[in-house]
Amino acid sequence: GAGVSQSPRYKVAKRGQDVALRCDPISGHVSLFWYQQALGQGPEFLTYFQNEAQLDKSGLPSDRFFAERPEGSVSTLKIQRTQQEDSAVYLCASSPTGGDQPQHFGDGTRLSIL
């Protein structure tokens, strides 16, 4: 597609459930990023892929968070045993290479944990 596509747009889950969020980057983009945006705040970095390699996962808040990009295109962010504090918008971004080229963002997945 023309832009970064994320699904689902909205996800409601009960505390303790596992969730999976999908990101389909712009075709051919090497770099893929995940960010977490709490209400009224700026996005915060979670993790970064270059092709299929996860080069930085320093922003993942706990070992309940796991991300993968097995074939170097689509990525999935998985959150296990969700907690209420996981409620946020999860943004995915891609860029052509790993440098300072602008990142193109998807519309995000709004996750609500009840």
Add this chain to the structure above:
Amino acid sequence: GNSVTQMEGPVTLSEEAFLTINCTYTATGYPSLFWYVQYPGEGLQLLLKATKADDKGSNKGFEATYRKETTSFHLEKGSVQVSDSAVYFCALFSGSARQLTFGSGTQLTVLP
């Protein structure tokens, strides 16, 4: 570490007023600087960028100049429109960290 400090909002202006949203940063090395805009219910869109000192980024009437001496990247527009109502985020990209660091955002409302 890297950080971005933005002018707190919300900011409310009348149409055709002059806009300034202040942004200062702390970073190692020589970061690239960005302004992103987020319209209600949408993702972030790149508004403008500057990659080195004294560069001026501009787009849709918005401008920002990379000031290394004051570590600032203030966003300006001479005459705002109702359609400019959105949340504006200042961000930096540091090559060593390979991630964007965002400010907390400034909500702008423009009244007709």
